[in-house]
Amino acid sequence: MSSNEISSLIEEKNVLRLAIQKSGRLHDDSMKLLKECGIDISNGINKLKSEAANFPIELYFLRDDDIPQYVEDGVADIGFVGENVVFEKKKSVEITEKLGFGKCRLSFAVRKGEEFGGATSLQGKRIATSYPVLVQDYLDKYNVKADIQEISGSVEIAPGIGLADVICDLVSSGSTLFMNGLKEADVILQSQAVLITNQNITPIKRAILESLIFRIQAVRKAKNNKYVLMNAPNEALPEIEKLLPGMKSPTILPLAVEGWSSIHVVLSETQFWEIVQDLKKLGAEGILVLPIEKMVL
């Protein structure tokens, strides 16, 4: 989308309405991603709505549980929300893009001293959770009947106060379970934040969305890759080149010192660690690793 098209859409107020979490685990990462996409949003304290100055997008700040409903109804065109909420709410929305933050899992947990004997051991148990639909789906899959106690927060306290025998809640580091004398027993869903879309958005809004996704993908690709520079003696170049994937091929430039070259290459973090010792063995030195801000392939 050209800058002229962007300006006229903003002027006509033909904007994509994006719902994000007002406050909580996903708020800061959602705002950060938009900023990294070059979208300039002034978020006044306690404002429930905000417009971008340089991109045809408007933000609604909402409770995360409400976002799938708003997107299904078309009150918002798109939303950033956890997959856990999308699957729990079962609304008719399209999951358009994974966003790479808000990574967690929905797991059963039991008291530290207890053994978890699999799905069938839940028969007749009281299970506290904020995800009754996903827990019921799991129980149905194994033909198990249990008593689901729906609570909206502080689920980990339930076994300690005699409200439930087992819980099913979100886990990331596991420290909340640990602090409440519980241990993770079985993972039923892996989750991260996703971009969801209303199924009937107009072609103009679809074009704005594609432009947004293009930016999100450029930011995410860049995060997974590093720009690596190193110096190496020329006789080692053929062997070093074999180790390096690069975007097309590595860039090799002569150094001012006779017989030496500077090598520039884009590598994923994993690739870097896999080959760095071999690079050193082949004579590479002065290896620098730099972050990449955006990457368009």
Ligand SMILES: Nc1ncnc2c1ncn2[C@@H]1O[C@H](COP(=O)(O)OP(=O)(O)OP(=O)(O)O)[C@@H](O)[C@H]1O
């Ligand atoms: N420990 C965690 N680590 C990473 N992501 C998490 C974690 N806990 C939750 N999330 C993700 O962040 C989302 C929002 O979590 P949060 O705890 O802020 O929700 P909430 O209390 O329901 O907020 P709201 O007030 O908007 O209803 C979750 O639905 C999940 O996708």
Ligand SMILES: O=P(O)(O)OC[C@H]1O[C@H](OP(=O)(O)OP(=O)(O)O)[C@H](O)[C@@H]1O
């Ligand atoms: O495994 P951990 O890293 O400890 O994270 C898990 C906790 O994070 C979430 O709650 P959050 O802290 O967002 O607070 P909330 O219960 O108020 O939503 C979730 O509901 C767990 O309680």
Ligand SMILES: [Mg+2]
């Ligand atoms: Mg919520």
